[in-house]
């Protein structure tokens with residue numbers, strides 16, 4: 025049960041079990057994300073996908089099991105007892121199924137907030153505004169602006185997040201997650217609510233992020249064509265149990281998966 | 290009432306028509322219709338000017354009418370204590386209406402002139418992406434738009450006016466202003482907790498009490514003076530904030546509110562029942578502050594009065610307190626402003642907006658909440674010391690739940706998270722009742738009425754908070770190395786692989802061509 029990371033895995037879990045009262049939302053999930061890969065987690069509604077993300081990011085503490093995160097080769101961190109902010113600091117960032125932007129703040133501020141753990145200024149720095157604090161503020165503002173620019177959001181840097189169109193909000197949430205400089209990016213249904221063109225763009229965007237930011241991606245998604253085209257490996261969850269895993273082609277044909285999605289026939 | 294309905298328009302970009310607190314009323318409604326004052330702007334020329342003037346006129350007229358109706362019972366009905374009937378003073382009505390009319394006109398004119406409400410949104414519209422050429426490393430950096438010249442002028446004027454107050458007014462006015470300034474300090478402090486960090490604290494009076502009692506007790510028992518006690522009072526309030534914060538900040542929302550409420554009540558009961566605080570009788574004869582040991586009222590006053598510089602009944606100790614609290618308010622404004630636009634302040638805002646997402650951004654929730662709670666208490670402590678110095682007599686009755694409610698009302702009425710809003714809110718809520726003292730019977734009635742109307746028609750407050758605007762300012766190439774922002778190349782890169790080097794233009798980024806979001810409003 026010592027979460028021995030196989031070579032080349034950025035994240036591996038073993039025996040993750042999450043029980044809410046009488047409901048077992050996850051049971052014995054053994055999971056793995058290869059370093060530099062795009063991994064998908066699929067499953068019918070209520071299968072426990074978001075719950076799994078919440079366990080990984082410290083929002084829930086799993087009832088049992090270990091989660092091992094390896095930001096770099098040769099470094100292993102047990103996630104189980106860590107607080108969410110600590111996990112983000114270590115290099116796991118996420119987006120949310122229902123967009124959770126800081127609505128009444130500007131787009132730029134949303135990204136600046138994500139730079140929090142890379143900044144040092146405390147109360148005194150804020151009050152005295154010494155050279156170091158000012159330099160840090162400027163550097164981070166510049167960083168945020170450039171990041172927004174790279175992902176096509178610079179034009180709305182000063183707009184309130186809630187005033188962005190839906191697609192841009194989804195995109196901003198991803199950019200905000202990137203601003204924490206993650207090694208592993210968790211996307212919870214990034215295509216939900218997007219139109220066909222935007223979904224196609226998302227496919228490229230995810231690859232682009234993986235390559236440019238040099239990270240690994242784990243995504244939950246219901247859009248099968250996106251999952252099949254973008255992911256290197258797919259895990260299937262049904263009623264909290266992992267029922268299949270493998271490359272997309274195999275998963276597509278797996279009778280257990282078909283049954284989980286289409287019901288007993 | 291129909292004229293007021295348009296006030297419910299959503300609060301985009303700092304309430305496009307400007308704050309609606311007309312002169313005397315705090316709740317004077319704004320122009321009807323979709324801001325006719327702004328409509329003719331595009332036309333230009335004489336016709337445009339005329340149309341605008343007409344619109345302004347109409348708005349002011351409506352405000353005057355509305356305010357007159359609102360204030361009618363207050364101003365024109367008076368209970369005759371002798372006969373037991375009611376006197377109707379209709380002659381006052383035209384004067385009232387005229388006053389409201391002029392005040393609204395002046396107010397709107399001032400707003401327009403100073404660009405109070407529009408300047409930010411205007412910049413938000415223009416501050417677009419950086420010009421193509423300026424995108425090299427060190428070629429540009431971001432700066433912030435604050436302190437428009439007009440705003441500076443306004444600030445300087447206000448400062449001058451406030452500084453000169455003791456030299457041309459009566460002692461009564463100075464006393465009221467001290468009270469108002471104390472409430473401004475309280476409001477700004479609570480604004481950190483409630484407005485910025487979104488933690489509903491209903492026990493703010495407790496921290497105020499701790500500051501006041503710290504000074505009173507140290508002064509009575511050890512003869513310690515105001516100047517030493519000022520930081521000590523602030524410190525003890527901060528410590529209490531930390532102490533209380535530690536166990537309860539895992540709570541949020543309503544639970545937090547209830548706990549803080551109970552806590553304040555506990556503090557008050559302790560003050561009533563513990564021996565050394567002298568119970569409900571309180572502590573009297575607290576020494577006023579001194580200025581380098583000078584006997585202000587004995588030695589200095591005859592000099593000033595002789596030259597006609599101050600009112601003959603003016604208590605110079607009060608004047609000193611006035612200047613002290615004025616300085617504290619100025620300091621507070623600077624501090625709160627700086628905090629708000631810092632790493633910590635943004636963390637507070639994130640906390641207010643969404644606790645889960647806030648943590649997912651790497652922000653330590655408990656530490657951030659604690660900082661807000663403790664820092665907010667600091668200012669209550671400061672204000673408490675000044676309060677004790679001002680009235681030289683305190684007892685637990687000065688620190689009831691009503692005080693917490695009052696300060697909270699100031700924050701909410703003024704505009705959550707908005708510094709000028711809180712200041713105006715305090716001025717309205719403290720000065721208005723004083724001004725209306727003559728009509729004491731209806732005082733609370735109109736007070737309540739204003740609060741209700743404000744919350745219904747302008748829930749974002751008198752001056753809603755606006756977000757800071759960052760503009761991209763191109764900068765000459767070549768001196769990039771000297772810029773602090775570029776000295777740390779690590780911070781400029783986006784990815785560990787050096788992905789953010791210049792030249793990584795978004796050309797290859799999927800989707801950016803397809804849909805950079807259209808600028809807001811698109812008008």
Ligand SMILES: Nc1ncnc2c1ncn2[C@@H]1O[C@H](COP(=O)(O)OP(=O)(O)OP(=O)(O)O)[C@@H](O)[C@H]1O
Pocket residue numbers: 044047049067068069070071072073074075076121
């Ligand atoms: N905090 C909680 N308390 C109790 N039950 C919960 C909690 N969070 C999730 N659940 C339950 O766990 C199960 C899995 O929910 P989860 O949100 O993880 O599903 P999902 O796979 O993300 O579904 P969807 O595709 O609809 O997003 C559901 O039955 C849900 O009701």
Ligand SMILES: [Mg+2]
Pocket residue numbers: 073074075121
């Ligand atoms: Mg889900």
